[in-house]
Amino acid sequence: MTATLPTPNARLPNPDAQLPTPSPAVRRFLLRRVAIAPLCMCLVAGLHLARVATCGQTQWKGGGFGMFSTVDSEAARFVRAFAITTEGELPLAIPQHLEKTVAELRAAPTQVKFDEVAKRLAAIHWRRADERLVREARRASAETISPVSLPLPVVGLDRSLEAIPSSEPPDFALSVTAVRVECWRLRLESTTSTLRGDKIREATAEVLP
Numbered sequence: 001m002t003a004t005l006p007t008p009n010a011r012l013p014n015p016d017a018q019l020p021t022p023s024p025a026v027r028r029f030l031l032r033r034v035a036i037a038p039l040c041m042c043l044v045a046g047l048h049l050a051r052v053a054t055c056g057q058t059q060w061k062g063g064g065f066g067m068f069s070t071v072d073s074e075a076a077r078f079v080r081a082f083a084i085t086t087e088g089e090l091p092l093a094i095p096q097h098l099e100k101t102v103a104e105l106r107a108a109p110t111q112v113k114f115d116e117v118a119k120r121l122a123a124i125h126w127r128r129a130d131e132r133l134v135r136e137a138r139r140a141s142a143e144t145i146s147p148v149s150l151p152l153p154v155v156g157l158d159r160s161l162e163a164i165p166s167s168e169p170p171d172f173a174l175s176v177t178a179v180r181v182e183c184w185r186l187r188l189e190s191t192t193s194t195l196r197g198d199k200i201r202e203a204t205a206e207v208l209p
Helices: 024-054 096-107 111-122 129-144
Strands: 077-085 088-091 126-128 161-163 176-188 195-206
Touching: 077 096, 096 111, 111 176, 111 195, 126 129, 129 161
Parallel strands: none
Antiparallel strands: 077 088, 077 176, 126 161, 176 195
């Protein structure tokens, strides 16, 4: 089989030949296609800056613009809750069913969400977890062996309170008058290169009778 060579008279395409000019409708369509990506980027960046300024959203969320210029990520934020009682303010262990909501608060702690979480925590009955363990140990020992004398924890010791499940009666619940929720973030000081904690949001809800 032999290859066919081009004849000397064969004309090759000229790379300098002028391409046909597209119609105005095609040009407008191409311009719209080209402008979509930059326009979307500007809209996302503008929305991100607005949420950072108004909602306290971390720069690591919602597009991540400027995230590597700050340590204020979601992992560097903390949500704490306290019960206001006659013994003072006692820390609360936030229930598991509110973990997703707390994660949203760390990412974008809006005041509306904080007020809602404070009201939900104020509607829960709270008790001391260590005292509950002592009572359960006493019941177990009474059924098997002679009762064991277990001392109760010292009153006033700074211990986290646990939520009483809705399926259990609110026995041994503490008298709580209000619940306060706080959000803190770590901030790096450029002058001293040290981390400091700043409170960026707070909400308090009274316990309804």
